[in-house]
Amino acid sequence: MYRIQKKESLNPTVTRMVVEAPLVARRAQPGQFVILRVDQEGERIPLTIAGYDREKGTVTIIFQLVGGATMALDRLEEGDYIQDFAGPLGTPSHTQGLRKVAVVGGGVGCAIALPVAQKLHDQGAEVHAITGFRGKELVILEEEFRAASSRFFLMTDDGSAGEKGLVTVALERLIQEGERYDQVIAIGPLVMMKFVCQLTKKYDVPTVVSMNPLMVDGTGMCGGCRLTVGGKVRFACVEGPDFDGHQVDFDEAIARSGPYRQQERHAREAACRLFQKEGAR
Numbered sequence: 001m002y003r004i005q006k007k008e009s010l011n012p013t014v015t016r017m018v019v020e021a022p023l024v025a026r027r028a029q030p031g032q033f034v035i036l037r038v039d040q041e042g043e044r045i046p047l048t049i050a051g052y053d054r055e056k057g058t059v060t061i062i063f064q065l066v067g068g069a070t071m072a073l074d075r076l077e078e079g080d081y082i083q084d085f086a087g088p089l090g091t092p093s094h095t096q097g098l099r100k101v102a103v104v105g106g107g108v109g110c111a112i113a114l115p116v117a118q119k120l121h122d123q124g125a126e127v128h129a130i131t132g133f134r135g136k137e138l139v140i141l142e143e144e145f146r147a148a149s150s151r152f153f154l155m156t157d158d159g160s161a162g163e164k165g166l167v168t169v170a171l172e173r174l175i176q177e178g179e180r181y182d183q184v185i186a187i188g189p190l191v192m193m194k195f196v197c198q199l200t201k202k203y204d205v206p207t208v209v210s211m212n213p214l215m216v217d218g219t220g221m222c223g224g225c226r227l228t229v230g231g232k233v234r235f236a237c238v239e240g241p242d243f244d245g246h247q248v249d250f251d252e253a254i255a256r257s258g259p260y261r262q263q264e265r266h267a268r269e270a271a272c273r274l275f276q277k278e279g280a281r
Contacts (some may be wrong), residue, residue, distance in 0.1 A: 001081040010140040013065050014108055015074050016050070022057030024049075026088045030115035031093030031210065031242055034059065037084040038076065038177075043069040046237070048112040048212065049088060059085075062111035063139075076238055090241050095119050096207075098182045100126045102174065103149070104167050104196055106188020107133060110141050112210055113187040114148065121148040128179065129153070130170045132192065136161035167192065168199050175203050183208060186245060190257060194250035201246050211236045211247035211253065228252050 006018040024034060033048045045182065051060035061069050076082065091118045101120050105113035110131050112141050129149035131137050134157045146152045153170040154162025171184070186196040188209040200207040211227055225236040228249040234240065 001083065002085040004076055004078055004080050004082065007076070007078050007172060010062065012030075012129075014062060014140055015065070016062045016111075017073075017076075018058050018060050019082060019085060020057060021059045021085050021087075024055050024059050025052045025054050028052040028059060028088045029092030029122060030095070031112075032088035032090045033086030033212075033241070034061070034085055035089060036073075036086070037094075038069065038072045038165065039083045040218075042072060042083060044084075045069045045073075046089075046212070047113065048210075048241075050111045051115055052147055059087075061067050062108065063262060064108040087183030088235060091239065093119075093185070093242050095123060095125070098123075098125050100128075100180065100182050101186045102106070102128045102171060102179070102181045103131065103170060104188070105129070105131045105145075106142070106167060106182060106186075106192040107109040107138070107249040109192075109210070112212075113185065114141050114144055117148040118189075123134045124143050126150050128174060128181075129166045130155065132156070132167035132188070134158065135162070145164055166195070171196065172199055175205065176193075176200075181205055184245075186210075190250055190254045193245060193248075194254070197245035197248070197250070208242050210241045211243055211248065212241055 002102040003020045005020050006019055008016050010016055028049050033046050034046050035046050037044055047058055047061045047063055050062040063073065065071055065074055093149050098120060103113050103117040117127050117129055127149040128151040129145045130153045131145055136156060139161050142154060150238045155165050155167050155170055156162055184200050184207040186207060193209045197207050197209065227234050227236055229243050230247040234243065
């Protein structure tokens with residue numbers, strides 16, 4: 001059992017939790033993830049590690065309420081316990097030797113991008129961070145990104161915070177201004193990462209993306225997380241989640257993710273009805 005030490009709402013649909021998990025914290029690195037179950041009857045869900053403190057033995061997770069499992073997790077409060085919290089899983093993000101990097105995060109993907117930006121910053125790399133959201137009410141981790149970067153750009157679709165436009169607008173402007181990056185790291189919705197990669201390929205800038213398809217067992221045996229990268233099948237849970245963005249078949253990944261959105265919606269609606277009934281008792 002893993003005790004929730006701290007819980008806070010980052011926006012109406014995104015929650016941050018600090019969980020006591022000393023064995024996970026001891027080996028955790030940016031880019032890795034955990035698989036957890038809220039209780040014995042719970043669904044196994046993967047969540048990327050959003051931070052860790054080795055001395056305190058804690059791991060931070062940030063999650064969006066998209067289905068029944070994340071809604072059940074969000075019902076837990078400080079002092080409550082999570083049944084299972086397995087990890088760290090996956091391959092850590094490569095940061096060694098990078099001197100100048102653009103880190104691009106979209107939506108809740110910013111929770112995955114932040115620890116990578118922080119590690120690069122701590123290693124002395126020059127970090128330019130670009131984050132994108134639909135609107136002001138969904139913005140998360142702004143101050144943390146400002147602290148971890150020498151240049152920071154906040155983009156919103158409606159212009160209600162930062163600059164109006166997509167993350168690709170800011171990135172292309174930087175490249176055209178003469179910024180030369182060792183690497184661009186893009187983490188967020190599949191469509192966002194696809195268009196970031198199309199842009200950076202045009203300018204011949206190496207680009208890494210974090211692919212987070214459906215993961216069940218975290219060992220590659222279930223096959224749910226398979227992707228096509230460079231014409232070959234890869235498994236995100238053991239060979240990723242980071243891949244060369246110019247080699248990823250995004251159209252296939254987007255098509256494969258479609259059916260799960262409907263299942264998540266049904267699970268969310270069922271969870272809402274269940275919680276409403278419990279609240280009425």
